[in-house]
Amino acid sequence: MTAWNNPLIEQRADPQITLVDGRYWFTASVPSYDAIEIRSADSIAGLSTAPTKVIWRRHDSGPMSFHVWAPELHRIDGRWYVYFAASERDDIWKLRMYVLECEGADPLQDNWVERGRIATPEEGFSLDATPFEHGGRRFLCWAQKSPPTESNLYIAELTNPWTLATEPVVITRPDLAWERIGFCVNEGPAVLKRNGRVFIAYSAAATDANYCMGLLWADQSADLLDAKSWSKSPTPVFTTDESVSQFGPGHNSFTTTPDGQTDLLVYHARNYRDIVGDPLNDPNRHTRVQAFGWRNDGFPDFGTPVADGSCSL
Template sequence: MLFAQRRGTAWRALPLVAAVVAGLMLSPVGQDQASAAPGPSFTNPAVGVPNSADPTLVQYNGNYYYVATTWSSDVVMRRSSTIAGLKSAPEQLVLRTGGTQMWAPHLEMVGSRWYLYYSVEMSGAPRRTHVAESAGSDPMGPYTYRGVVNLMPDNGWAIDASLLKLNGALYMTFSAFHGDGLQSLYIAPMASPVQTSAFGSRISAPTLAWERQDGAVNEGSFALQRGGRTFLTYSASHCNGPNYKLGTLEYRGGDPLAQGSWTKFTNPIFQRNDANGVFGPGHHSFFTSPDGTETWIAYHANSSASQGCGTTRTTRVQKISWNADGTPNLGVPVSTSTVLQGPSGETGGPSRVHIRNRHSALCLDDYNFVTTPGAEVRQWTCNDLAVQDWYLRSVGDGYYEIRNGHSNLCLDNKDFATAPGSVVQQWTCNGLAVQQWRITSVGGGYSTLTNRHSGLCLDDYNFGTAPGAEVRQWTCNGNNAQQWTTL
């Protein structure tokens, strides 16, 4: 029997499908398609503090992928099949930037690769835009660092980069300081997703009164394209105050590098709403619903007028609409008590992950392909087989049911034990506390898994490192044998 030989061989399943993705995934359109049922309801914030400012949220192959400022040198990512599940989705480390601090990571797909752009300060040097490239079509990576995107002369300050595909060419929009001292919007032509063909030129300066509150700023640009029209939305005024907001440029033809080719809307399109308790909404991205019929915005905002540019900002999401003249209508930022229906076409299903131990570097595994209640759980060399597929379904309060993709059984605290060394097994999913696990981030993309009934942590028992290493529960102690990452 094939499965009986598996533990003595190095056999691996070959990937069945190679994802082929064409074009640049920038511009949510969603026209002339039948809509599906809405996803599970949720309330804002979609992601809470602290890693929740300057968000980019993309939807790809039925999952959402989320990155934001981390206030460290690392980029971490969340993945969820629903917006409702994003809040409690574990963070996974995808890139160590090596900088002093990283801001505003931005995720874009070009062809079949993902590109992660981020602003970073290297030991007091000017903040510049760097880029990393994925090895394949998985937004979670792995990523390879591709260097600095040279956007301004003399290694100049350039932040908040995002891509724009226009007239068959690729451009990068970003924020930089002009000779007049104004932090402005720039655009640069790209020879490739990682290299410019010329320095940037200014297309917008903060000259209107509503762009100059608490400081004159244009930054955080993001393209929105629909019906053959191109809008470049951006953040205006300074984030230190409650009047940080969104404005819009529209491309009206001609050379995209010329300021005269862009027309600025006279008024902001998204700003504070005191009645709803939302202040300083800005630095945003747009994404489509899974069925392609809806466009949504992800942005950060504060809940108090006295809060500014720090870790108080949280990520909010809401659906946008379109005016009769074809311009975007973002509405008003909703309150955190407003219940929203999830984007159309969300399955509401659990997220599929592999669970790897930090100490052993082995993956949690349905040992010997067993499908009956009581099946063993061990660690094994990470592979592509369904025995290492685990489906995480939120049961509330930060706890998850963890079900194996091969056995369809749930990770279980055997016999309701509570003593260190208690055995874990797989059992028929039943919703009891012995099958509920709290996922708690410990940083660096790793988390602990704590059983709700026993209060013990999932543990690489006796620090095993060989395939077949045992997994048990033990008193939570924070060491690497109790730290797990999702792949």
């Protein structure tokens, strides 16, 4: 039996868990927003007590000196990369996307180097970059503000892990009422390929109890760089459930059980609604994991957030 406790890891927001060669890897935003740490274990439960390794710390000034957010660890063509966003101490909302590369095969022991900023044609607030492969091509999906008051999701093809090869295309804007509570936000994309479709889950609204997940999809044979290829759920697919004290679930990633037979949703949520002050300064967005299934029409069924406590399959 596979089992773990929720929350899996406390005070880790924007969580990402990936399974590589039978081993789980975890990274997330740390409450101080000043460093990137990773950990690894041979089970989901093991991540909760696995030692952490800080692989990078913010700069003292200039770019990458403030608001280090939402790192993602990916292995691409045998190399390890971390995608993250960071701003500047003297301009704390000048968020941009950056990439680190591990110089060796062991992310916990080998040296990491900065590969620089992911440049986009329209310079501006950008974050939550996630790369994925489809049809033998490498793509990047991310969130960027354009116009300045709205965070949209973009997609482009990559030349290499840190360089765009094509003009970015907007695939969703926060044009639905539930995406515009507090802030007009589409962010935190996570890619899932199943049943002849490419799905992108994303998060919307302010980072309080209104935070929730939406869903995009395109046919696997479609041109992913054509905005018309993408459809969007008119309603959120994963939301606050007050009955089990789970508030603001979102900024998810996907993984599976070691045998690949069960899909797992990784996300953060708080176990209380009321927040004093700015929600970004409240550290209690905890990492949670739960299994999800599939509907007869081939779409994911994420269900509802589970209560704190033991989870088992």
